[in-house]
Amino acid sequence: MRDCPRLFISPETTAPMASGGMLDLEPGQAHYLGTVMRQQVGAAVTVFNARDGEWRGVIDHLRRDRCRIRLTERTRAPRPTPGLGLLFAPLKRDATETVIRMGTELGVTHFRPVVSERTNTHRINAARLESIAIEAAEQCERLDVPVIDPLADLPLVLSRWPDGVSLFAALERSEAPATPVAARPGDCVLIGPEGGFSPREHDILRGHASVRPLSLGELVLRADTAAAAALALVGAGLKAV
Incomplete structure (x- = not known):
């Protein structure tokens, strides 16, 4: 302490x-x-x-x-945080705040809330989420506070995705083992809503040039749990790059 x-x-x-x-x-x-x-x-x-x-x-x-x-x-002295971006579908209030808090502690530098086909919540309290991020940064001893973008539609975000930035998409019901992946600072993780991605979104994600499917194991996780698990896996890969 x-x-x-x-x-x-x-x-x-x-x-x-x-x-x-x-x-x-x-x-x-x-x-x-x-x-x-x-x-x-x-x-x-x-x-x-x-x-x-x-x-x-x-x-x-x-x-x-x-x-x-x-x-x-x-x-x-000031120094950049070699962290990741996190795209996530807004959840119920407490769960969204948990994602912001845990993501800040795990080194997320940029939160990008997105609306997918099965997103249940289409509004965010930007001021409240910023306050949560500040509190988490104060507690975990990082120097910066992550940026939180306005809510945007997932298809629009994907259509404007920059070349050279990997998007690690956590796709449920994967039988592949959950192991760390090689990532670079600035790469992003994508977590779906409570109901998961729709079949159409699965097809779009698997066909996108920048998307890297990410396995979180055989079990289907809650969305906020999946965010922490994915960030831990991809964040561990940052150390090896």
Whole structure:
């Protein structure tokens, strides 16, 4: 367990971090430190983002929804995350949030929710999912927060798929063993909805030049379980490339 709270700082709304610099937190973060974590002036805090890396600081001012951090030293330099993209059909609320949380912990850099023929949910709460991704990034100690795209139709996404990027599609009821596959950073994983892909979608996927069928074993998994299993298999292959 970390010895101090760890908070994501949006690079879009703050100046670059520097030793001795002052950083004003968002009201929600101030509330979290003061009310939830019961921190006081002088307590240590860790802040991070992909632009500035990870910094140690101390609370200089804290009152209700206002908090100022004095930065002391950088503990980790910024570096890219050699992760994967994840295409997934939105699930029921809790399951979708689980996919975002687990995917962030497993190194997903880009979430792309897609609508397939058997997708049951055709809306996503983008702000809520971003909050889940930030919380997961804070907890798992990564430096960046994954991007979450707007919802898009799967056929449209496939028609615009870039050359040279592999799409590992988890196709159910495969008898092949579930083993790690060779992948490159930036490749993507595709998980279907609760009811699986339709026969027509199976044909389209198997005929697509960039799709690589991915086996998750003989058992039929829940969609959120399948996402974690697929990311673990393809992510393990990243280390060998």
